[in-house]
Amino acid sequence: MTDDAVRDLMMSPGDVLAGLPDHVPSELACEFDIWAEISAAGIGAHQRAAQFHQQLPPIFYVPRLGYLPGAWVPQKAEDLRRILQDTDTFSSQNTMPFAQMLGEHWRLIPLEMDPPEHTKYRALINTLLSPKKVAAIDDSISQHASNLINALVANKRCNFNQAFADQFPTLIFLRLMGWPESEAPRFVKWTHTLVKSQDMQEVVGAVVQIKSYLQQKIEQSRINPVDDFTGYLLASEIDGRPLTDDELLGFCFLVFIGGLDTVASSLGFHFMHLALHPEQQADLRANPDKIPLAVEELLRAYSIVNMRRIVTRDVEVGGVRMKAGDVVLISTELGNLDPDAFARPAEVDFEREDITKPHMAFSYGPHRCVGSHLARRELRIALQLWLEKVPMFRLADDCQPIMRASGVFGMDNLVFEWE
Amino acid sequence: MKIVINRTACAGHARCHALAAEMFVLDDDGYIATDSFSVPPGSEQLARRAARACPERALEVLEADSGHERENNG
Ligand code: HEM
Ligand code: SF4
Numbered sequence: 001m002t003d004d005a006v007r008d009l010m011m012s013p014g015d016v017l018a019g020l021p022d023h024v025p026s027e028l029a030c031e032f033d034i035w036a037e038i039s040a041a042g043i044g045a046h047q048r049a050a051q052f053h054q055q056l057p058p059i060f061y062v063p064r065l066g067y068l069p070g071a072w073v074p075q076k077a078e079d080l081r082r083i084l085q086d087t088d089t090f091s092s093q094n095t096m097p098f099a100q101m102l103g104e105h106w107r108l109i110p111l112e113m114d115p116p117e118h119t120k121y122r123a124l125i126n127t128l129l130s131p132k133k134v135a136a137i138d139d140s141i142s143q144h145a146s147n148l149i150n151a152l153v154a155n156k157r158c159n160f161n162q163a164f165a166d167q168f169p170t171l172i173f174l175r176l177m178g179w180p181e182s183e184a185p186r187f188v189k190w191t192h193t194l195v196k197s198q199d200m201q202e203v204v205g206a207v208v209q210i211k212s213y214l215q216q217k218i219e220q221s222r223i224n225p226v227d228d229f230t231g232y233l234l235a236s237e238i239d240g241r242p243l244t245d246d247e248l249l250g251f252c253f254l255v256f257i258g259g260l261d262t263v264a265s266s267l268g269f270h271f272m273h274l275a276l277h278p279e280q281q282a283d284l285r286a287n288p289d290k291i292p293l294a295v296e297e298l299l300r301a302y303s304i305v306n307m308r309r310i311v312t313r314d315v316e317v318g319g320v321r322m323k324a325g326d327v328v329l330i331s332t333e334l335g336n337l338d339p340d341a342f343a344r345p346a347e348v349d350f351e352r353e354d355i356t357k358p359h360m361a362f363s364y365g366p367h368r369c370v371g372s373h374l375a376r377r378e379l380r381i382a383l384q385l386w387l388e389k390v391p392m393f394r395l396a397d398d399c400q401p402i403m404r405a406s407g408v409f410g411m412d413n414l415v416f417e418w419e
Numbered sequence: 420m421k422i423v424i425n426r427t428a429c430a431g432h433a434r435c436h437a438l439a440a441e442m443f444v445l446d447d448d449g450y451i452a453t454d455s456f457s458v459p460p461g462s463e464q465l466a467r468r469a470a471r472a473c474p475e476r477a478l479e480v481l482e483a484d485s486g487h488e489r490e491n492n493g
Contacts, residue, residue, distance in 0.1 A: 085428075085475070126448040131433050292437075358434060358474035365475070368430040373449065 019063045019070070023323050030060045034073065034331075035306075038405040043272065045403045045411070046302055050337040050346035059320045062329070066198045066406050068097070071308065071327040072320070075334040077341035077360065079318045083309060083328060084365040087114045090309035090328060092367060098194075098253070101204045102211075108257070109250035115366050124236050125251070125370050128176075128229070134373045137175070141377060144171045145385045153390050160271055160414040161264070164386075166192075169263035169378055176374075177255075178228025179217065191261040195408040214252040218245075229255070259371050262304065263378050265410040269302035270295070270379065271386070272414055273348060275395045280350065285387050294350045295379045300359035301348045303332040304409040307363070333409070335360045393418040420458040421481040422466060424451055428477035435478060438469040451477070 020029055034052070041048035053075055063070040074080055083090045091114050099106045107113065110121040127133070148167055152158045166188045174181055193206040221230035233248055243251070274281040284294055311326040322328070336359045337345040343354060362369035369375065395401075399415035422442070431450045435443035442462065446452040458466040470478035 123448065126431065126450075130447060130449040131436065131445060132447065132449075356438070356468060356472050358432075358472060360474070362432070364430070366430060368432055368474070370431075373433060 020061065021070070021323075021326075023321060024061045028057055028059070028061050028320065030056055030062045030073070032062075033064055033066065034062055035066050035405040038409070039403050042403050043276070043401055043411070045405065045409065046269075046333060046337065047346050049331075049333050052334060053337065053339055053345075059318050065329065067200050068308075069327065071329040072322060073329045073331060073334070074317065075331070075338060076318065077335045077338040080330060080335040080360060081364050083317065084330065084360075084363060084367070087118075087366060089312055089315050091312050092118075092309060095308040095310060095327075098203075098207050101200070101207055106246035106250050106253075108254040109247055111254050111258075111367065112250075118366055120238055121247075121251075122366065122370070124233070124238075125255075128232065129370050129374055131373045134377055137172075138377065138381070140175060141172055141381050142385065144168060144175075145382050146389075149385055149389045156419065157396060157415065157417045160416050161268055161412050164382075165264045165267040165271070165414075168267070168382060169260055172374075172378060173255075173259050176229065176259075178226060178231075187256075187260060191256065191264075194257060195261050196404050196406060196410055198404075198406065210253065210256060211249065214249055214256070215245075218248050218252065255371075258369070259374075261408050261410070262371075263375050265304050265408055266299065266302065266375070266379060267382055268411040268414055269304065269409075270298040270383065271393075271416070272395070272401065272411055273298060273302065275393055275414075275416055277348070278392060278394065280348070281387075281392060283350065284383070285392075288384060288387065290350055291380055291383050291387075292376075293355050295376065295383065296359065297348055297350055297352065297355055299361040299379070300336045300342065301346070303336045303359070303361040305332045305361070305363070306330065306405075306407055306409075307332075330363070332360050332363065391418045420463050420466060421455060421483060422458060422470060423455045423479045423481055424453060425477045425479070426451060426454060428475045429473075430475050430477075432474050434472040434474060435469040438472055439465050442466060443469055 020026065038045045038049050056075065058076050059072060059074045059079065061070060061072055065071060074083065092112055093114060094112065096108050096112055110118045110125065113121060145168055148164050152163045167184060170184045170187050171181055174183055190206050190210050193202050194210065197203050218230050221234055225231055225234065230252065233243055233251055236243060284290055307330045309328045309330060311322045311324055311328060313324050315322050336342065339345050362372040393416040396415040396417045401414050402412040404410050404412065429451045431448065433445060433449055435451065436445050442456065442458065444452045467480055470480050
């Protein structure tokens, strides 16, 4: 990021108020970029986010988010639920910046669509990632996890992101897509840049490369039909016609964004937590049957996705008046750290009474993460096998984790050690 | 006891199924496959928990007495 861009991010309160839309009352304005604030908290990122509930109004306005424009930020789980379930008022169209960055018009499918259009496209991809389909590849998920862990365990130390978290979901994704495993390194690099970089130029570069890679794959599959993800899409129809080139790209681009970095980032936070809390790590080692619910608690306490919606008509939410055209940030971590939704929300507690209560790490409503069944399995299997194979691990003394908050939060540079 | 399902609200989280797979049957796409069913005696507690676990609040529990239940089941 350039110095100018950094300086721009650090606005004084005066600048903030000057940049507010007319209909936003100044008492609802947040003086800082919440992503920068959460990033600066490092390993305490989610603890910092939890404090927003005490420090900021239930719905506040940020004049700016990284390179994105200002947005409303509802913090309450109930307000977020209402927004996510009301797709007529809170639209998903044009909420992702990638095509616009290139001056193009393709959309991420089905993410940037609203019902009823969304429903038709979503049905195509549901079939591919249903609980049944995902259960069928359990063995392959375990195999990939085992191989990666076996390769690192003897070293008694690893960079967790590089050696495991980035690799594992990428290998499964490549298998799911039917593409060679040897592509893993560049996939890792692309996804990182795409969702984590705050540098617009860098992001544009990654979008161009990913797009051309995906288009090439689609072309190959068209000439030489195969039974893989692109093959399935090429054979699919919407309203009795095949998918257009832009639609094919939009689908592929979205699974790329949705399926790789999300799981890698979640793994980082979950394992960091266990490295910092040996008593909880020991508890799961002694009671592996607790792992599935422990994963739910970790997903809740360390939610990572921030998506957006566009207001389609003037509306009042929680006493705040939003205008057509306003942007609403849906911060899954704020919803899940709402003290009205979960008691002692900032605390990770595998015994909590409300542990089976629904959380919003995978969103609510029609856009509910289609990959959640796969993601849950990956997270469980990774934890289970890691605890089986690797002795008690901790954060290395020289480890300096880097926290990055944006559309998908991530904790990088996690170095673990064990005896 | 009966579970009544608002199928248009179901978003396919499969959380009900994760807690009680036999009662909460999913279709091939992972959405709930029925509009309503009677809870087998002895499974009431589990059914209540599964209903509460639905993120979309698509599952309604009807705590009817046995006479009422017979009537509903026809
Ligand atoms: C822990 C990992 C994951 C998290 C936290 C996560 C989170 C989310 C969230 C919050 C949404 C909703 C976006 C919105 O409402 O606008 C979403 C949608 C989506 N996710 Fe995931 N996801 C994860 C893993 C995956 C995986 C593994 C895949 C695919 C293989 C995937 C594919 C998708 C797709 C395609 C959508 C769009 C669904 C739609 O618009 O209808 N995700 N995800
Ligand atoms: S938990 Fe609710 S939304 Fe999920 S499958 Fe069951 S009924 Fe549908």
